[in-house]
Amino acid sequence: MLGIIKDQAGEANAGKWDVARVPGPGAVRGGSFLAVPAQSKHPKEAAELAAFLTSPEGQTAAFKAKNNFPSSPQAIDDPAVSGAVNPYFNNAPVGKIFGASAKSLKPVYLGPDNQLVGDTIGDALTAVEQGKLEPEAAWNKALSDAKRAVQK
Numbered sequence: 001m002l003g004i005i006k007d008q009a010g011e012a013n014a015g016k017w018d019v020a021r022v023p024g025p026g027a028v029r030g031g032s033f034l035a036v037p038a039q040s041k042h043p044k045e046a047a048e049l050a051a052f053l054t055s056p057e058g059q060t061a062a063f064k065a066k067n068n069f070p071s072s073p074q075a076i077d078d079p080a081v082s083g084a085v086n087p088y089f090n091n092a093p094v095g096k097i098f099g100a101s102a103k104s105l106k107p108v109y110l111g112p113d114n115q116l117v118g119d120t121i122g123d124a125l126t127a128v129e130q131g132k133l134e135p136e137a138a139w140n141k142a143l144s145d146a147k148r149a150v151q152k
Contacts, residue, residue, distance in 0.1 A: 003067060006088045019092035026101050027108060069098050076102055113150045120145040 005017060034050040036043050052058040059070035060078045070076055076099045084095035124142035127133040133141065 002086060002089065002094070014088045015090055017089045019086065019089045019094055019097055021097050021101050026105055028105060069094075069102070071102070073103065116149040117146045120149060 002019070006014075009017065034053065036046040036050060040046050053062070054072075056070070056072040056074035056078070059068075059072045059075040060080055062068045063070055063075070063081050063084070070081060075081055076095075082095045082099055084093075085091045086094045120142045123145070124133070124138035127141075128135050128138045
């Protein structure tokens with residue numbers, strides 16, 4: 001999100017932002033998956049690329065090139081990552097901040113109805129954002145919609 005904030009806030013706001021670790025234990029929503037389709041014309045090379053992109057070296061290279069924070073503990077400990085600072089955000093030590101957060105994460109179990117429930121909550125938040133529902137009404141609607149979706 002740092003790149004998005006920088007792009008949206010613009011150079012005029014450089015140095016007016018900072019970075020801090022989220023309070024509490026933190027969480028991850030998202031991720032990536034790589035696969036080599038059976039119909040690939042170059043399966044060996046594709047598998048080698050996937051292996052590189054998921055390796056500590058590949059993740060460190062991606063961080064250096066595009067600031068994609070690595071998931072590999074070895075890459076997080078690489079000085080290029082752990083020592084990284086972000087000038088736009090008051091030279092925040094993003095490598096240390098994000099690294100400490102990433103290393104403290106615990107796996108979260110997502111049940112079989114996670115997506116259904118998440119969609120109802122997302123719809124409720126959108127309704128509040130668009131002024132269609134007040135927060136309490138949106139929450140109540142999200143709960144009833146989630147219960148109905150799960151019971152199908």
